[in-house]
Amino acid sequence: MKSAVIVFPGSNCDRDMAVALREVTGRAPAMVWHRETVLPDVDVIALPGGFSYGDYLRTGAISAQSPIMAAVKRAAEQGRFVLGVCNGFQVLTETGLLPGALMRNAGLDFVCRDVPLTVENTQTAFTSAYKAGETIHIPVAHHDGNYFADTDTLDRIEGEGRVVFRYAEDVNGAQRRIAGIVNETGNVLGMMPHPERAIEVAQGGTDGRRLFEGLVRAFVDA
Amino acid sequence: MISTPDTITPEIVAEHGLTPDEYETILAAMGRTPNLTELGIFSVMWSEHCSYKSSRIHLKTLPTEAPWVICGPGENAGIIDIGDDDAAIFKMESHNHPSFIEPYQGAATGVGGILRDVFTMGARPVANLNALRFGAPDHAKTRHLVAGVVHGIGGYGNCVGVPTVGGEVNFHPAYNGNILVNAMTVGVAKTDKIFYSAAAGIGNPVVYVGSKTGRDGIHGATMASAEFTDDSEEKRPTVQVGDPFTEKLLIEACLELMSSDAIVAIQDMGAAGLTSSSVEMASKGGVGLELNLDAVPCRETGMVPYEMMLSESQERMLMILKPGREAEAEAIFRKWELDFAVIGTVTETGRLVLKFEGQTAADIPLAPLADKAPLYDRPHVETPKRAPLGAVPESADLAADLVKLIGSADIASRRWVWEQYDHMVGADTVQRPGGDSAVVRVHGTRKGLAITTDCTPRYCFADPFEGGKQAVAEAYRNLSAVGATPLAITNCLNFGNPQRPEIMGQFVGCVSGMGAASKALDFPVVSGNVSLYNETNGVGILPTPAIGGVGLLKDYTSSATIAFKAAGEPIWLVGTRAEGHLGQSIWLREIHGREDGPPPPVDLDAERKAGEYVRKLISEGKATAVHDISDGGLLVTIAEMALAGGTGAALEALTTAEAFGEDQGLYVVTAPEDALSGAPVPVKRIGTTGGDAVTVGTTTVTLATLRDAYEGFFPTLMGRDS
Numbered sequence: 018m019k020s021a022v023i024v025f026p027g028s029n030c031d032r033d034m035a036v037a038l039r040e041v042t043g044r045a046p047a048m049v050w051h052r053e054t055v056l057p058d059v060d061v062i063a064l065p066g067g068f069s070y071g072d073y074l075r076t077g078a079i080s081a082q083s084p085i086m087a088a089v090k091r092a093a094e095q096g097r098f099v100l101g102v103c104n105g106f107q108v109l110t111e112t113g114l115l116p117g118a119l120m121r122n123a124g125l126d127f128v129c130r131d132v133p134l135t136v137e138n139t140q141t142a143f144t145s146a147y148k149a150g151e152t153i154h155i156p157v158a159h160h161d162g163n164y165f166a167d168t169d170t171l172d173r174i175e176g177e178g179r180v181v182f183r184y185a186e187d188v189n190g191a192q193r194r195i196a197g198i199v200n201e202t203g204n205v206l207g208m209m210p211h212p213e214r215a216i217e218v219a220q221g222g223t224d225g226r227r228l229f230e231g232l233v234r235a236f237v238d239a
Numbered sequence: 240m241i242s243t244p245d246t247i248t249p250e251i252v253a254e255h256g257l258t259p260d261e262y263e264t265i266l267a268a269m270g271r272t273p274n275l276t277e278l279g280i281f282s283v284m285w286s287e288h289c290s291y292k293s294s295r296i297h298l299k300t301l302p303t304e305a306p307w308v309i310c311g312p313g314e315n316a317g318i319i320d321i322g323d324d325d326a327a328i329f330k331m332e333s334h335n336h337p338s339f340i341e342p343y344q345g346a347a348t349g350v351g352g353i354l355r356d357v358f359t360m361g362a363r364p365v366a367n368l369n370a371l372r373f374g375a376p377d378h379a380k381t382r383h384l385v386a387g388v389v390h391g392i393g394g395y396g397n398c399v400g401v402p403t404v405g406g407e408v409n410f411h412p413a414y415n416g417n418i419l420v421n422a423m424t425v426g427v428a429k430t431d432k433i434f435y436s437a438a439a440g441i442g443n444p445v446v447y448v449g450s451k452t453g454r455d456g457i458h459g460a461t462m463a464s465a466e467f468t469d470d471s472e473e474k475r476p477t478v479q480v481g482d483p484f485t486e487k488l489l490i491e492a493c494l495e496l497m498s499s500d501a502i503v504a505i506q507d508m509g510a511a512g513l514t515s516s517s518v519e520m521a522s523k524g525g526v527g528l529e530l531n532l533d534a535v536p537c538r539e540t541g542m543v544p545y546e547m548m549l550s551e552s553q554e555r556m557l558m559i560l561k562p563g564r565e566a567e568a569e570a571i572f573r574k575w576e577l578d579f580a581v582i583g584t585v586t587e588t589g590r591l592v593l594k595f596e597g598q599t600a601a602d603i604p605l606a607p608l609a610d611k612a613p614l615y616d617r618p619h620v621e622t623p624k625r626a627p628l629g630a631v632p633e634s635a636d637l638a639a640d641l642v643k644l645i646g647s648a649d650i651a652s653r654r655w656v657w658e659q660y661d662h663m664v665g666a667d668t669v670q671r672p673g674g675d676s677a678v679v680r681v682h683g684t685r686k687g688l689a690i691t692t693d694c695t696p697r698y699c700f701a702d703p704f705e706g707g708k709q710a711v712a713e714a715y716r717n718l719s720a721v722g723a724t725p726l727a728i729t730n731c732l733n734f735g736n737p738q739r740p741e742i743m744g745q746f747v748g749c750v751s752g753m754g755a756a757s758k759a760l761d762f763p764v765v766s767g768n769v770s771l772y773n774e775t776n777g778v779g780i781l782p783t784p785a786i787g788g789v790g791l792l793k794d795y796t797s798s799a800t801i802a803f804k805a806a807g808e809p810i811w812l813v814g815t816r817a818e819g820h821l822g823q824s825i826w827l828r829e830i831h832g833r834e835d836g837p838p839p840p841v842d843l844d845a846e847r848k849a850g851e852y853v854r855k856l857i858s859e860g861k862a863t864a865v866h867d868i869s870d871g872g873l874l875v876t877i878a879e880m881a882l883a884g885g886t887g888a889a890l891e892a893l894t895t896a897e898a899f900g901e902d903q904g905l906y907v908v909t910a911p912e913d914a915l916s917g918a919p920v921p922v923k924r925i926g927t928t929g930g931d932a933v934t935v936g937t938t939t940v941t942l943a944t945l946r947d948a949y950e951g952f953f954p955t956l957m958g959r960d961s
Contacts, residue, residue: 026484026487026488026575026576027398027484027487027488029398029399029400029487029664030400030664032665033664033665033666036666037666066664067400068397068398068400068483068484068487070484071398071482071483071484071485071487072398072484073484126390126658126659127393127394127397127659127660127661128658128659129397129657129658129659129660129661129662129663130658156663158397158661158663158664160397211663213666214663214666216666219669219680219795219796220663220666220668220669221671
């Protein structure tokens with residue numbers, strides 16, 4: 018499995034994502050500067066966490082206009098896998114690749130801690146290594162993770178099984194405790210928790226590792 | 240706006256914080272009357288903040304050397320060798336006055352400033368810590384200041400992507416009018432990729448990078464060198480505004496350029512901005528600089544040399560490049576969308592010459608600016624020794640007192656604070672906040688850096704010498720408790736007005752205590768910062784020499800944490816327990832409302848032996864949990880270990896002094912029955928882990944009750960209006 022990590026000005030989990038991808042896939046990902054217009058030939062494209070453009074205007078709003086994002090959109094439409102974590106999730110909603118928006122946390126404070134998540138759908142490549150209904154623990158670190166969408170959209174994505182991760186407790190006021198969603202075709206995942214921070218025992222847990230392992234398996238099986 | 244007077248009057252001299260004597264020295268150095276820009280440059284360079292004029296002669300007494308020290312005080316930060324060609328680079332610095340005036344931006348720019356001190360030397364910052372002191376929890380301003388400072392630290396640190404992994408938060412009425420915000424950054428570099436600040440190479444280009452220069456922060460260093468009065472709020476315009484996004488770009492751009500060999504010297508523009516960076520770089524290199532101020536990127540129109548030189552706009556750096564490397568460097572900074580301007584050249588004149596609109600705006604000989612800087616041996620009187628505490632009534636109920644202590648302001652959980660900081664970004668944090676030291680592994684290796692900040696200001700107030708010793712000893716102990724070898728310290732010395740002999744006496748006492756401990760523990764001082772005039776309307780803070788300690792774990796996987804791991808494990812007290820010292824204890828303050836008696840003495844020899852033994856137990860894998868004894872004494876230590884592990888403990892009966900005395904040099908360790916046989920220091924079995932309560936003799940309290948008290952303090956304090 019070949020992968021790429023998009024680097025925006027202000028990305029700060031780009032290295033962590035690269036380390037996780039290298040650990041699990043055995044190959045270092047390509048690091049792609051946001052001003053590029055062409056993606057390398059890869060199977061998975063990761064949009065990392067951080068504060069791209071300082072969260073100025075709205076989280077993810079300026080990065081969504083970066084030159085590389087046109088190529089990311091095309092790749093997503095062609096069925097390549099796109100993983101957006103934290104700020105990456107925010108960028109995906111701003112580009113329209115995923116529905117809804119991430120608002121300021123209901124408690125107004127930044128929150129950084131391990132949170133329990135319920136795996137709601139194991140039919141996606143991203144979640145195939147988890148057990149349905151399983152509770153996993155992955156850290157969050159965000160100020161704007163309060164997922165919002167209108168009721169029709171929420172009902173639709175719930176009905177289509179597109180809510181793949183749900184907080185097992187209220188973390189940020191997100192509607193229906195949504196922590197991660199996929200697009201209609203299941204190849205684009207946006208999530209606020211950081212799976213790349215839960216790869217090794219030393220980090221406090223390894224529940225994030227299986228997300229990457231699931232992706233790898235998708236390519237082995239294919 | 241700054242007017243441009245025709246003559247320098249005594250009033251203008253006084254407004255610049257200079258004494259008449261200091262002005263006479265300036266006249267002699269210049270050989271003529273300075274213009275306003277020149278006067279401004281002298282005033283900031285000779286401010287307490289930049290010149291250390293009251294503290295220098297005492298700081299010189301601190302031990303600064305060891306075989307592993309690569310660079311001691313005097314550079315932007317201290318550097319130690321951590322093996323395999325890796326170096327740890329670190330420093331702590333105050334941002335007290337700005338944070339009291341405008342807590343969010345004051346704290347945020349404090350973090351930004353200390354980060355620049357570290358990455359300017361070539362290090363990637365890997366950890367931030369903060370030592371914070373606020374007024375009484377029930378003081379009208381405290382909640383606003385805590386919220387603002389914590390949000391500011393998080394707002395800046397989270398965005399730049401450097402984990403905030405630890406620190407301290409204390410409360411005391413002595414800080415009601417003058418809080419302390421001390422920020423520490425630790426970075427890692429390769430030993431052959433360290434950058435220094437001495438300018439060199441006649442004709443080399445002087446380059447400005449980062450943000451544009453605005454009118455913010457003018458006179459910040461001078462403001463930080465004066466006492467507060469009731470109109471301090473009016474000084475808000477002297478507080479700078481931070482932009483962590485630009486700082487993040489600046490870190491990446493600087494490190495990218497540093498991977499080449501284009502840079503001769505580099506320094507951040509911190510306090511006193513372009514003035515201190517240019518003057519210090521030229522002075523250290525023994526050269527001159529000519530700067531063309533027309534080339535300085537300005538945020539506002541109409542800025543004059545005085546404003547450009549005194550601006551403290553954030554996120555700016557000054558570099559000397561090798562000749563012909565400008566284009567290569569510029570391409571990197573343009574890629575990161577940062578300003579880049581060649582603003583001058585290195586000269587052989589030994590003078591700082593500023594050109595602006597075709598005129599000479601300033602022409603200062605650098606040698607006297609540095610050499611003739613004021614140096615004061617201020618009068619100081621020794622702090623009188625406290626009378627012995629005398630008899631104190633035994634606790635009526637140890638368990639009830641424990642609940643009160645564990646939920647008290649200085650002991651309760653700081654979770655509310657650190658959950659607002661991204662303490663994991665970088666994915667190398669292997670011991671998170673809440674333990675004795677944070678541990679951050681050196682990326683891609685098995686090595687771990689253990690980091691802590693420590694000081695017990697009430698001890699320093701009661702006995703500056705013992706308090707100074709204790710601050711260093713506690714840092715040593717906290718590093719040892721996770722299994723790390725203590726290597727070096729940085730410090731941030733916060734005191735009141737040095738022109739008062741009793742305050743200067745506190746300073747001298749604390750510095751000599753720190754020096755004694757540093758020497759005895761082989762724990763040298765490699766960097767530091769002094770913050771004086773921390774008082775409002777003539778009332779000083781508690782003397783607060785905050786210590787930042789750094790230690791090394793050769794293998795982070797053999798480290799210890801405070802949490803009890805299992806039921807049925809023997810609990811040991813390791814170290815020499817004296818009488819059970821209740822003077823200046825939290826118990827005495829919280830239960831009896833008294834801050835009396837001498838602080839606990841520190842036996843440095845015993846401290847060292849206990850630390851060495853505990854580290855050995857950890858490295859040999861014998862200790863299952865370790866926690867040092869500090870605020871609140873033995874019983875609080877046990878309760879914290881129990882809460883962290885979710886496992887209770889049953890202890891032998893204890894006297895009040897044994898339970899809550901704050902004797903130094905002690906650790907609580909869990910280890911198997913025979914693991915401590917033949918120990919070279921006193922060890923005593925005091926109990927066994929297990930159950931869901933802490934039991935002492937016949938009195939008991941459940942973990943649920945303790946947890947409610949421990950976790951309740953901060954949310955209750957901060958949630959009052961929300």
